[in-house]
Amino acid sequence: MTAVTAHAGTTAEPGGADGSAAPASAAVPYPVTDLADVPALGGLYVKGVAGSVTKRPGRGVVLPPVTYRVADVATTGGAAQLAAYQRVVGEPSSDVLPAGFLHVLAFPLATAVMVRPDFPLGLLGMVHLRNVVRVPRPVRLGERLEIRAWAENARPHRRGVQVDMIAEVLAGGELAYRGVSTYLAKGFRVDDAGAGHQERVPAPWAQPLPTARWRLGKGIGPRYAAVSGDRNPIHMSVLGARALGFPRAIAHGMYTAARALAEVGPARRGDAYEWSVEFFQPVLLPGSVDVAIRHPAPGDAGYVFDGWRTGRPSRHFSGTVTPL
Structure with missing residues (x-):
C-alpha cells in the first residue's frame, strides 16, 4: 500500500508558473511516506480503537517523525460529493471547494498518522479542541491535488497531552490549504521538556x-x-x-x-x-x-x-x- 521515499523535509517545491517563489510551507518537517490513495476512515477507526488498548498513559510522549502524502488526488469525480456536502452544511452551489470540504479530503491522512503503532496517544477518547485553517487561494473542482499530513508539538494540558495534526493541500504546486487540528489525549503526560508550553486559556465570553x-x-x-x-x-x-x-x-x-x-x-x-x-x-x-x-x-x-x-x-x- 505504501512506498517510502527519501524526501528531505527542507526541500522546497518549484515556484509558480509566473516565476514566483513557492510558499515556505511547501517544505515538510519529516521524511515522506507516499500512500497510493487516501485511506478510508472506517478501516482507520477500527485500527485506532484496537490500537488504543495498547497505548497507556505515561511520560515521554514522542511523535512519529513521518509525513504521509498522497501525491496525486483527482477531484474531477467529486462533483456529487461536493454538491451533497454543500447541501448539508449550507454552502451555495459552486465549483470552489470550501475549507471545510478540504478538511474532509485531508482528514483521513491525518487519522492514518494517529493510528500508527508508534503514535503514542490512543485514538479512542481523543477530544477535538480547535482548528486553525488558512486558505491562501481557491481550489476548484477538477484540479489535481497533493495532500500531506503529520503530527507535531505535543505539549502539556491540565487534563493530559495536546497535539497538533497538520494537514496541507497543494494545487499546482502551490499551498492552497493548511489546517492545524488540535486534539487532547486525557490522562497522558509529556516529560519535563514540554513544561515551558503555555496552555491556551479561552477569553472571557x-x-x-x-x-x-x-x-x-x-x-x-x-x-x-x-x-x-x-x-x-x-x-x-x-x-x-x-x-x-x-x-x-x-x-x-x-x-x-x-x-x-x-x-x-x-x-x-x-x-x-x-x-x-x-x-x-x-x-x-x-x-x-x-x-x-x-x-x-x-x-x-x-x-x-x-x-x-x-x-x-x-x-x-x-x-x-x-x-x-
Missing part, C-alpha cells in the same frame, strides 16, 4: 445577540457522515454515543464549524481567508443552537461567530473568519 437558530435533528449526524466519511459512533446513534459516555448522539464539531463558515458566505470571506474554531461543549442531538455572526469591531473586515445552547449560556463553539 459574554452571550451575544443571536443572528440565527439552528434546529438540529438526530439525522444530522448520519447526513454529515455520508458526505465526510466520518462515521464515528458518537455521531451516528444513541447506542454508539452511550458506549462512549454521552447521553445522546452528538453533532460533528466540524459540521457546526463548517455551517458557521457557510453562513459567513463566499462573498464575505473572499477567495483567500483564515478560519478558526474552538470547541467547548458538544451539541447533543436533537438540539437547538443559537448562533451569532458579526464583525468583531465596526469597520473590521473579519467575522466572529459563536454557538450556544438555546435558552442557556452553555457555549458550544466560537471562531473567526478573516479575509486575506
